[in-house]
Amino acid sequence: MKTNQNEQVDYRHPLPVRLWHWANAAAVLVLLLTGLLIFDIHPHLYWGEAGQEGEGAFVSFSGQHLDQKVPRTELQIGSGRWNTTGKLGSTLEDGFGGRYLLVASPPEDWQFGATRGWHFAFAWLLGLSLPLYAVYLLASRRLDRTLLPTRGELRPRSMAHELWEHLRLRRARGEAARHYNSLQKLTYLLVIFVLIPGMVLSGLAMSNTLSAAWPALSELFGGHQTARSIHFITAMLLVAFVLVHVFQVFVAGFVNLMRSMITGRFVVERESAP
Amino acid sequence: MSGPISRRVVLSGLAATGAVLAGCSRLDDRTPFRQILGFSDAFTLRAQRVLLARRPLVREYSLSQLSGTFPVNGTNMPPGDAYRRLLDGEFRDWRLKVHGLVNRPLSLSLAQLQDMPSRTQITMHNCDEGWNAIGQWTGVPLGHVLSLAGLRPEARFVVFHCLDRISMDGNYYYESLDLLDAIHPQTLLAYGMNGKPLPIGHGAPLRLRIELQIGYKNAKFVDRIEVVDRLDSIGKGRGGWWEDFDRAVWYAGQ
Numbered sequence: 266m267k268t269n270q271n272e273q274v275d276y277r278h279p280l281p282v283r284l285w286h287w288a289n290a291a292a293v294l295v296l297l298l299t300g301l302l303i304f305d306i307h308p309h310l311y312w313g314e315a316g317q318e319g320e321g322a323f324v325s326f327s328g329q330h331l332d333q334k335v336p337r338t339e340l341q342i343g344s345g346r347w348n349t350t351g352k353l354g355s356t357l358e359d360g361f362g363g364r365y366l367l368v369a370s371p372p373e374d375w376q377f378g379a380t381r382g383w384h385f386a387f388a389w390l391l392g393l394s395l396p397l398y399a400v401y402l403l404a405s406r407r408l409d410r411t412l413l414p415t416r417g418e419l420r421p422r423s424m425a426h427e428l429w430e431h432l433r434l435r436r437a438r439g440e441a442a443r444h445y446n447s448l449q450k451l452t453y454l455l456v457i458f459v460l461i462p463g464m465v466l467s468g469l470a471m472s473n474t475l476s477a478a479w480p481a482l483s484e485l486f487g488g489h490q491t492a493r494s495i496h497f498i499t500a501m502l503l504v505a506f507v508l509v510h511v512f513q514v515f516v517a518g519f520v521n522l523m524r525s526m527i528t529g530r531f532v533v534e535r536e537s538a539p
Numbered sequence: 540m541s542g543p544i545s546r547r548v549v550l551s552g553l554a555a556t557g558a559v560l561a562g563c564s565r566l567d568d569r570t571p572f573r574q575i576l577g578f579s580d581a582f583t584l585r586a587q588r589v590l591l592a593r594r595p596l597v598r599e600y601s602l603s604q605l606s607g608t609f610p611v612n613g614t615n616m617p618p619g620d621a622y623r624r625l626l627d628g629e630f631r632d633w634r635l636k637v638h639g640l641v642n643r644p645l646s647l648s649l650a651q652l653q654d655m656p657s658r659t660q661i662t663m664h665n666c667d668e669g670w671n672a673i674g675q676w677t678g679v680p681l682g683h684v685l686s687l688a689g690l691r692p693e694a695r696f697v698v699f700h701c702l703d704r705i706s707m708d709g710n711y712y713y714e715s716l717d718l719l720d721a722i723h724p725q726t727l728l729a730y731g732m733n734g735k736p737l738p739i740g741h742g743a744p745l746r747l748r749i750e751l752q753i754g755y756k757n758a759k760f761v762d763r764i765e766v767v768d769r770l771d772s773i774g775k776g777r778g779g780w781w782e783d784f785d786r787a788v789w790y791a792g793q
């Protein structure tokens with residue numbers, strides 16, 4: 266389909282892709298916020314099976330609300346300890362020396378129990394839509410056609426060129442804009458086949474019922490607290506992906522990319538456009 | 540806060556997350572959003588019951604894996620003279636009442652419970668706050684006590700009424716299980732922990748151990764067990780103290 270001499274419109278994203286994208290966007294937003302609220306209650310990470318009261322934690326966020334009403338926050342990683350006051354985290358006065366908040370500040374009428382309810386409702390959305398999408402990617406051959414990099418794209422010289430184009434924030438034009446570039450393909454494959462499954466499986470590994478029904482799952486992660494730590498670290502990797510992803514949408518053309526993810530239609534600019 | 544930029548970042552982050560969460564907290568009081576949460580909880584229960592069809596046991600650990608520290612959560616010490624008197628009498632005057640939809644209501648002393656067939660298990664306690672600890676529990680399987688009382692055909696849920704209160708002006712603690720979890724072989728009325736009598740902070744003289752579910756379902760300081768057909772008449776009707784006053788999920792096998 267042609268609109269004018271300098272533009273061509275591709276039907277880029279079929280409906281299942283758009284539905285999955287927005288379902289995941291909603292799920293990740295709610296899961297992240299509720300997840301952070303859950304983390305705030307016990308902001309310590311451990312390796313192994315059991316962990317309590319920050320003993321032996323490899324990461325500890327902490328905050329105090331001192332008498333002078335001055336919040337002070339600290340981050341401990343391994344044997345290192347940093348004063349992060351004003352840079353990371355804050356505290357809420359709660360009458361018990363302060364409650365630590367990593368990012369999210371819940372409204373006053375927020376009930377903690379509800380946090381888990383919302384977390385699980387959207388975890389179902391994330392966890393159930395993923396296998397459906399994987400089947401769609403395979404059945405429609407979209408995995409081969411759009412996501413698997415070609416051998417040529419994986420050559421070091423080609424990858425280095427792509428990285429350089431990204432670092433210069435160059436917008437792809439012409440034929441190159443009609444398909445995902447190699448870094449994009451590898452990132453999407455990582456998100457779809459490693460990070461999201463990792464989130465879902467490490468979440469399930471923390472379940473009491475699952476540890477009874479499928480003990481191998483918790484063992485696969487090397488223990489309950491290891492699964493919890495991997496859950497947190499993978500979530501931070503997903504946050505990093507979302508930040509870069511949204512930034513790239515602005516670099517590559519916000520209106521065009523948003524339209525393509527809403528209506529499916531993506532406008533390709535001719536390479537020789539004046 | 541150190542600088543204007545970090546303050547602005549922190550404040551805008553807080554404002555944005557606050558707005559989304561405020562949306563959620565308002566939404567969950569209204570249909571159909573309450574229905575979404577209800578649907579999700581029911582879906583979780585059904586899905587997990589499919590996984591539990593073969594009645595698996597939770598993992599049990601060895602003595603060497605016991606946690607050195609087992610945090611006390613909820614109530615450390617039930618306030619009031621009534622509990623104080625029970626404690627002073629070393630719980631000789633304490634009785635576990637079993638009533639409701641049973642053929643033979645019971646009133647059992649601690650010594651009677653300790654004379655019943657017992658089970659000792661070393662299991663993981665997972666708190667919904669994120670910490671966990673491994674402890675050894677000794678007690679009577681709940682199913683044994685329920686069979687002594689004899690369940691009537693209309694019995695569906697087992698409610699635990701406790702001697703502690705989370706907030707002084709609030710209700711006494713209560714929790715509930717359905718019969719499938721109540722008769723699981725690892726569901727105990729525990730009177731011993733780590734080879735000693737149950738400490739006060741962990742619910743002396745008797746607490747529930749429901750290993751298939753997380754921390755707050757494991758009611759401490761159990762006073763009486765009521766067998767019911769519906770949960771509507773218990774507290775505000777959602778089946779437990781945290782469920783009623785903090786919107787916690789009732790089925791907490793996650």
